[in-house]
Amino acid sequence: MIILSIETSCDETAVSLLKFDGQAGETTVTILGNALFSQVDIHKEYGGVFPMLAKREHCRNLIPLMKKALEEAGFENTKKQETITKQDTQLEKIKQILERESGLLEHFLAYIPTIEKPPIDTIAVTHGPGLEPALWVGVGFAKALSKLWDIPLIPTNHMEGHVAVALLEEKRPEKKSQPTFTIKPVSYPALAILISGGHTELVLIPESGKYDLIGQTRDDALGEAFDKVARILGLPYPGGPEISKLAEKDRNVRPNGTISEYILPRPMIHSKDFDFSFSGIKTAVLYMAQKIPTMTPDIQMQIARQFEDAVTEVIISKTKKALEHTGAQTLILGGGVVANTYIRKSFGILADTLPGLKLQIPSISHTTDNAIMIGIAGYHRYIAGVRGDTTTLRAEGNLRLSK
Numbered sequence: 001m002i003i004l005s006i007e008t009s010c011d012e013t014a015v016s017l018l019k020f021d022g023q024a025g026e027t028t029v030t031i032l033g034n035a036l037f038s039q040v041d042i043h044k045e046y047g048g049v050f051p052m053l054a055k056r057e058h059c060r061n062l063i064p065l066m067k068k069a070l071e072e073a074g075f076e077n078t079k080k081q082e083t084i085t086k087q088d089t090q091l092e093k094i095k096q097i098l099e100r101e102s103g104l105l106e107h108f109l110a111y112i113p114t115i116e117k118p119p120i121d122t123i124a125v126t127h128g129p130g131l132e133p134a135l136w137v138g139v140g141f142a143k144a145l146s147k148l149w150d151i152p153l154i155p156t157n158h159m160e161g162h163v164a165v166a167l168l169e170e171k172r173p174e175k176k177s178q179p180t181f182t183i184k185p186v187s188y189p190a191l192a193i194l195i196s197g198g199h200t201e202l203v204l205i206p207e208s209g210k211y212d213l214i215g216q217t218r219d220d221a222l223g224e225a226f227d228k229v230a231r232i233l234g235l236p237y238p239g240g241p242e243i244s245k246l247a248e249k250d251r252n253v254r255p256n257g258t259i260s261e262y263i264l265p266r267p268m269i270h271s272k273d274f275d276f277s278f279s280g281i282k283t284a285v286l287y288m289a290q291k292i293p294t295m296t297p298d299i300q301m302q303i304a305r306q307f308e309d310a311v312t313e314v315i316i317s318k319t320k321k322a323l324e325h326t327g328a329q330t331l332i333l334g335g336g337v338v339a340n341t342y343i344r345k346s347f348g349i350l351a352d353t354l355p356g357l358k359l360q361i362p363s364i365s366h367t368t369d370n371a372i373m374i375g376i377a378g379y380h381r382y383i384a385g386v387r388g389d390t391t392t393l394r395a396e397g398n399l400r401l402s403k
């Protein structure tokens with residue numbers, strides 16, 4: 001089967017076309033088309049993501065990305081001119097669905113009715129969690145396509161996408177140029193640590209599709225803390241990759257064990273629960289920075305490294321405790337912060353000390369938001385019989401993974 005997937009929950013607009021072959025347990029996924037536009041450069045000026053600006057950009061970019069993904073898959077077949085005008089009643093419904101997504105409706109009407117329906121079986125779309133105005137763009141687009149092409153709609157949870165994509169294992173490239181993956185079977189119970197710009201969660205997965213939230217941040221998300229600390233240090237948005245680069249540099253200059261004058265706290269590391277708190281460490285960096293007369297590149301480097309060391313120690317320690325407590329057999333990492341080299345390495349070291357634990361880390365290109373993850377999560381939901389309604393499906397900014 002072929003799934004069209006759409007992601008617009010934050011500042012990435014993404015569309016992908018995935019082909020699934022085989023049965024449960026040995027499914028192969030082929031990426032037929034994949035198009036993504038990151039709005040990072042647009043939000044950079046403001047030092048964070050502005051929801052209405054994100055919405056405007058999604059409206060502007062969805063159709064060009066859709067066209068690109070269809071072309072890549074070889075699905076873009078232009079209709080004969082005389083058949084284009086015959087869909088008037090359906091187009092009226094589409095105007096209603098997209099009436100609030102200014103810009104998208106015009107692009108939609110100028111392109112979609114001019115192409116033949118592609119061989120897509122279903123549409124998976126992120127309906128939460130995320131920025132509601134941004135989510136509505138993808139949801140509206142998916143509903144409109146589902147109506148026009150008469151194919152089912154699968155509402156998909158963004159965080160489930162981050163979990164699902166960690167289970168992809170790339171097959172050895174054959175002569176074919178399209179990337180192909182298998183979905184690795186999971187030994188349950190599994191534990192997921194989800195670390196992104198909006199979330200920091202420890203989620204127990206007792207069986208496929210079931211999620212129990214056992215711990216979460218009480219204030220800032222980990223990615224948010226990276227971004228805020230970067231800002232304090234005068235680094236550009238998004239700060240995660242910037243901090244990571246500087247911290248790596250510092251590790252090359254000052255070996256482990258070097259005494260630092262910039263030691264930071266490890267908030268909640270000894271608390272009995274599985275919760276986190278990152279706002280205190282951000283404040284500690286702020287006070288530290290205020291006392292420094294001139295922020296030199298060398299001090300930036302040292303603080304970046306101390307921050308990365310501190311937060312990594314906390315998440316590793318809490319994850320270890322949660323693994324012991326739950327008896328989880330698989331550890332799944334998900335979310336944009338998993339792009340961090342030091343954090344990836346540290347989880348590798350943790351897994352080496354726990355015999356029998358399977359560690360699932362997504363490839364770096366799948367860690368930050370993309371539509372492939374939504375397609376994979378959508379596939380599992382499709383198999384489980386989940387279907388969305390083109391009239392009632394809504395964007396849900398605070399959508400939860402656990403019931």
Ligand code: KG4
Nearest residue numbers: 196197198223238240336337339340368369
């Ligand atoms: O999952 P994601 O793309 O979006 C959300 O769903 O939030 O995560 C984005 C977050 C940002 O806070 C960004 O700074 C962080 O992931 N991030 C990183 C790195 N790359 C991205 N944080 C630390 N190290 C990185 N290399």
Ligand code: ZN
Nearest residue numbers: 196335336369
């Ligand atoms: Zn995300």
